[in-house]
Amino acid sequence: MSDDSSIVKNDDLSIQIANILKNNLNTQTTNHKLSDSLQISIKLNSQNYALWARMIRVAIGGKSKALLTHLSGNPPNKTDEKYEQWEQDDLVVFSWLIQNIEPSLASNLTEFPTSKTLWDALVVTYSSGKDKLQTFDLHVKANEFKQNGLPLEDFWIVLQGIWGEIERRDPNPMKCADDITAYNTIRAEQKLFQFLNALDQKFDPIKREILRWDPLPTAEAAYAAVRKETAHQNILRTGSSPSQGIAAGLITTEAEGAGYATQRRPIVKSSGIPTRVDKSKLKCTHCGMVKHTKEQCFKLVGYPEWWGDGHKKGKKDEGEASVTVGNLKATNSDAYNRTGAVMAVAADFVEQDTGHQDGNDYWTWH
Structure with missing residues (x-):
């Protein structure tokens, strides 16, 4: 009996030691990841909340999906054994948020007790929510925006920014899978028409060609076609410059020869x-x-x-x-x-x- 009981105790001790080592290893790995700084390409200001909020959530989720709960969930009780670890993680998330806010704004936000309270304050202060006036303004910009001589790449980036903001403020409201697909198809066609309408007049030939395609391409595919055609035109224009100069010289010579007549x-x-x-x-x-x-x-x-x-x-x-x-x-x-x-x-x-x-x-x- 004594031998059996000693064996059981030894097994229990081995399991406890293994669990301790495992927990310590996970804690060290987690703490190493959380100790890293987190920087995204933009800092929050009074104009870019929607884009910033999306990017910061993606960045935090990339570090640890569990940490996203600190932006929406309530903390555990202080008597809970998990509270100490939660508090440590929350301080890390809080520091990440502050690091990615413009200093002029961050100086007024450091007194919030948790990451959630800070996040909620940012939503109230800078998010326009479902402001239909701003949504209306974005749709007007998408329809009236023109290239006006901008380089094709710069023009495309601006137009994509407008579309992205519309998607964030006015997402697909459909629930059924078929309805979602149909709605996305309609919106994709609208984006194609807006893109073609905004292009400069010199692209009219390629615009007419794109509109003959069946089925119609996406705005992204149309942009790729226009960009490719532009590259071809630049190559041909460069190659034909000498002949154009010769032709211009012939025209000038003939005009000079005609004299007073x-x-x-x-x-x-x-x-x-x-x-x-x-x-x-x-x-x-x-x-x-x-x-x-x-x-x-x-x-x-x-x-x-x-x-x-x-x-x-x-x-x-x-x-x-x-x-x-x-x-x-x-x-x-x-x-x-x-x-x-x-x-x-x-x-x-x-x-x-x-x-x-x-x-x-x-x-x-x-």
Whole structure:
């Protein structure tokens, strides 16, 4: 009997020692984790409570899920054997909260006795709760927000911030799984439309393409498509810059070659359709012919070099001017002054090709 009782006592002692060692090990591990500081990316101020509250809860839960009860649960009785450990944990949570509040605000919050009382005070002071006016303002911002030249990434971050605040203040109210899915689908489509509507006008082609997709993508997928298209455009624009410069140079050269003619009377409209000037009321006082004036008469200003064989050339004593199309050189100062008129008539002839010789070495203009 004595041997059996001694064996039982030894077993009980071994179990007690094992439990003590286990408890000490868990306590050391827990205390090591709780002794670490806790810092999140933002500090609480008067404007960011909703975001801050979400982030601090996630951070505390990451340390220990049991510690989240310190923000909502009541403490045990002081006579309870667990009270000492609870108080130690609560002091750690309290310090984490204070560390992540702006110093100007934290200085007035250190006198609260527990983490829960501090948390409740923050909710009352800084949370707007279900303030429908602020919810309304957020929905207005989401619908009216425009890119207005912002970089695509910066624009997307701002818009996501607005949507996140709406989700926190106006969460999905549905209970049934099917209703929850349907509500989320509707809200996702609204976010897509808000994103596309806010983009700058230069993205209109890709916006139209996205709206043709079936089914419609999420706003996130649409952003990825726009961002990819923007990268492609930047690559192509960089590669085509030299050719654009060459084309611009050609246009400039042609404009300079046209000289006074382009300044006095444009030959082509902005739409690309040739113009036709009504000359039916014009009459030359020098040769008596119609549809041109004395200043435009080839008899006085001379015939251009492109005038074909069989047409009479003007003589120098009649005021011949040697006109070169493109550089507008003239050998006679009087003819040079009339170069613009010559070019206007010549260009109109080349473009319309409606004149004909009347048999008397005069040119009849139509």
